[in-house]
Structure formats: C-alpha cells, structure tokens
C-alpha cells in the first residue's frame with residue numbers, strides 16, 4: 001500500500017473534516033501518499049484528485065461541512081460507473097480508498113471492494129441511522145444544534161402561551177428526534193420506530209393546560225412521513241384551539257462547528273481506517289461498540305438493521321409529565 005485516497009459522500013456532517021485530517025496525517029505518518037477526491041463519487045468518476053499534505057488539513061478540525069465537498073450519489077449499481085471509478089483509481093495509481101459517508105456511500109464502496117479494490121468506510125451522517133456502529137460522526141453536533149434550537153423556541157413558547165411542533169431531520173430514523181426531544185424536555189416525541197397516537201399527543205397537551213402549563217413542545221422526526229410536522233401542528237391547533245406553530249428545523253442541523261465528541265470520534269475513526277488499510281484489511285466499515293472501535297464487513301452492515309433504543313422513548317414519555 002503506497003497511495004491512498006479519501007472522499008466524503010452523501011450529506012455533509014460536522015466532524016467529517018476531523019476524519020479527513022486524521023486519514024491524511026495518519027497516512028503520511030505511515031509513509032503513504034494521500035490524495036483527496038473532490039465531491040465524493042462524482043469526483044471519483046471525473047478523476048478529481050488533489051494531493052494532500054500536512055498543511056492541506058491544517059485548521060480544519062473545528063470547521064463544519066467537508067473541505068473535500070460531497071454529493072449524494074445514487075448511480076452505484078451500474079457496472080459501467082464502477083468501471084469508470086476503478087479506471088480513475090488505477091490511472092492515478094491509488095491502492096486504497098477511504099470513504100466517509102452513510103448507507104448509500106457504503107453500497108458504492110462495497111461494490112468497488114467487490115470488484116477487487118481495497119476500500120474502508122467511516123460512518124458519518126447526522127442521522128445515526130447505520131447498522132454496524134452505535135454512532136455516526138456528526139450526530140452529536142446535530143443533536144446539540146437541535147437541542148439549542150428547541151431551548152430557544154421554548155423561551156418564546158412560554159412567553160406567548162404557545163405550542164410548537166418542531167420537525168427535525170433523520171431521514172428514516174428517529175434518533176435526532178429522540179435525543180433532541182429527550183434532552184430538551186419535549187412534551188411529546190414522535191418517531192417512526194414507535195407507534196404514534198396523535199390523539200394521545202393532543203390529550204397530553206390538553207391535560208397540561210388543565211394543570212396550568214400553557215405551552216408545550218412536540219418534537220417530530222421527518223421520517224414519520226412527508227409533511228408530518230405541519231399535519232401534527234394543524235391537528236393540535238384544531239383539536240385544542242390553542243395557538244400552535246410549526247418549525248421545520250432543516251439544514252441548520254447539518255452545519256456548524258463540530259462538537260468535541262464528533263472531533264474525537266472523527267479523529268479516531270480516520271486513523272483506524274488507515275491502520276486497517278495498511279494491515280491489508282478491506283471491505284469493512286469502522287464502527288463504535290461499547291466505547292471501542294470495531295470494524296464490520298460492508299455486506300453485514302447492509303444486511304443488519306439500525307436499532308434505536310425504545311426504552312429512551314418510554315423514559316422521555318414518563319419524564320415529560
């Protein structure tokens with residue numbers, strides 16, 4: 001292994017830069033030449049390689065987004081596209097590739113690996129929706145951003161005797177909603193993994209009003225269904241008659257300076273990915289389990305299902321009233 005490349009793919013996530021920095025610097029420390037690929041797999045098809053050195057990753061650990069930029073890429077099943085990527089890797093004498101991204105990114109990485117090219121994955125998405133790891137880089141910062149937003153909204157909810165329904169990201173998973181709802185004391189949390197009885201949400205708000213609490217926060221995961229935030233807000237307004245507003249938090253959750261936790265895990269996972277490549281490991285995703293780093297074959301990651309801890313949902317419910 002002499003030359004490796006690193007790319008970021010899918011939606012950006014805070015902490016990706018810490019991972020890039022670790023891949024580059026660990027790679028150089030191990031005597032490798034390290035290249036960055038611009039704009040994920042699209043850049044790989046175009047052969048958009050940039051030689052990285054110590055300085056190219058200086059002053060980035062604290063920055064959100066990804067200095068390599070990224071793109072959603074869905075064309076990973078086409079053999080022709082895979083051949084184009086492999087041709088670029090060969091032409092540039094690259095021996096190994098580190099892919100920093102989420103589920104779709106690892107389908108593409110797995111395909112390249114299956115074609116004989118050494119590939120290692122680092123899980124990074126704000127959604128925390130992956131099997132093979134308890135944590136994905138970017139989740140911690142996104143949750144903290146959402147919690148801060150809900151805290152701010154609660155100030156105004158209290159001041160104006162209002163209900164707020166706050167829709168958070170997460171794609172099909174409820175992790176951001178569960179964590180941000182729990183940590184901001186939301187009165188109800190609606191996630192795709194648990195049954196949601198909207199009448200019960202309404203009843204809880206009515207009961208609170210009866211005992212003198214004239215504001216409330218409902219956090220809902222976008223994965224429950226398209227337009228779910230507005231739907232819940234409309235229902236609460238109609239059934240209670242109380243002033244209700246809906247906030248779709250959106251991409252603010254993706255940006256911002258990464259938390260210390262995301263920087264730490266990004267650094268550790270980046271270094272681990274390089275160490276695995278150097279050892280001759282391939283076709284695996286680095287992950288976190290019980291506080292330690294593990295690695296799991298891409299095929300297993302694709303087969304397994306991400307599990308969210310429903311006990312936390314129950315706990316949040318029991319603590320919010």
Ligand code: F6P
Nearest residue numbers: 011072125126127169170171254
């Ligand atoms: O996967 C990260 C994520 O932010 C999801 O939470 C969200 O559903 C999606 O990406 C939005 O993607 P886009 O970049 O297309 O807006």
